[in-house]
Amino acid sequence: MNSDIDTGNLGTTGNPLRVAIVGSGPSGFYAAEALFKSPLTVRIDMLERLPVPFGLVRYGVAPDHPKLKQPTLVFDKIAQSPGFTFLGNVTVGRDVSLEQLRTTHHAVLFACGAESDRRLDLPNEDLDGSHTATEFVGWYNGHPDYRDRSFDLNQETAIIIGQGNVAIDVARILAKPIDELRSTDMAVHALDALAASRVRDIHIIGRRSPAQASFTFKELRELGDLGGCVTMVSGNDLRLNSASLTELEDKNNFNAAKNVEILQSWTTHCASAAEKRIWFHFLRSPVAIAGRCRLEQITLERNSLAGPPFGQLAQGTGTTRELRCGLLFRSIGYRGLPLPEVPFDPTRGVFPNTAGRIDGTPGLYAAGWIKRGPSGIIGTNRADAVATVQSLLSDLPHLDSRPKSGTEGLYEALAHCNSQVLSYADWRRIDAEEQRRGVVIGKPREKITRVSDMLALAASPPRCSRDRSADEL
């Protein structure tokens, strides 16, 4: 092999480093930011399967947490960087192949998140009335894939399996007074349905003890402050074994210690006075889901913990109890989906990688949840994306250094597919329209929830002719 590898002039104005980023959520945007911060000349094409950007910041962050949506202001700045192109409504593997992307770009960085759910693997898991938290979250956030789902909110008892922040979000949205949600950007179809909700008792079930619950204490604390709702937990469920007590003594485990402290403060709560009740249950796993035509009850088995501190696993004790319920949300974690031609780890639901380099496929990278699994919050994915970009940049001498056609080549390839490709200017138009529709009803925005409506809006003549000329420049 020639030891004198010509790294060429890759990363200069004559031969910009062209990277395709698949996905436009936090990891994708933070990867773009890190690439633009490098001293190289970089061109980025960001492909998004939905017409609109921002992934889970738009469709995952709860509507009543507007501050946590502010990173979109940062993403918007990144999108203004010279050399950035957004291509919405483009699905890799359908509208454009990975092979094509590898021809037009020096590297492909996957930041496509974890779009599916882990399953309980119980019979009857898909009975009417049993849903994933993802469906519910997508529904109330106006995600086009979920906007037509329906949830039987005539039920008085809802059960949430899992104890992460998503479980807390689901419980809070079910419990919160509707008038406090009306001023958020929650989709109007969800507001209407929740306004008629009869859900009164919400049970949150975790297989391990409160010391291992993965929600953050801020989210937990917020449940305790909801109007017209009381949080309930039995002191028995808060008894900790010695390994758990050891875990809580670790200074780096202060979130767990805070969680336990908050839960302990709730043991004296009285259920009778409140309109709605959120019940926490620990050391219990669902072992059966039953119902004739629809969900009627689940069976919970009592667990005990075994193993060393920070390695404790739940084991069934054989003691079971039935809980009648008409509504069930499984919130035990997201998992990534495979893509054609990309290595996939079916156990973890990620693209197997080393420091963001997808195993065995030089030139392919991963960041965010598809890289390390669904953990952490928005900011966690910034550090994660920066690390992947460091790997990519240090691989520069090994990448195919020939000039690539990038955006131009990609548009050429996409001309052969039937999809209408949306630009960032198109998103701006949709964004402005959503905000306009929101303002008239006292909301920050009313999301457009159908892909066809988004496409029509993007295709319609812009109201301001300056908009079009700026778009075309």
Added chain:
Amino acid sequence: MPHIVTDKCQRCRFTDCVTTCPVACFHGDEQMLYIDNVQCVDCGACVSACPVHAIYEQSELPPDKLEWLAINAERAPSLPVIGDKHEPLPTAEARKRELGY
């Protein structure tokens, strides 16, 4: 509720926090970092990123560190944004041990 960097950052300045901040709201001088509370979205990602737990949500501030709320608010806006990880101060490891981490 605002997040605040306290004097535990002094002689450390590990700057791990800035890598997890989704809105780049950390500012710094030579001694330590400060949070711009107007920019901060209160996500708390930085709290667990700090190796010496120098960052607190306001309601969690120990009584002897309450003054840092005003100091962050006053100092942050006039100092440059620290958006990328820097080398910790040479005293950082010793300080970390001293703080019991």
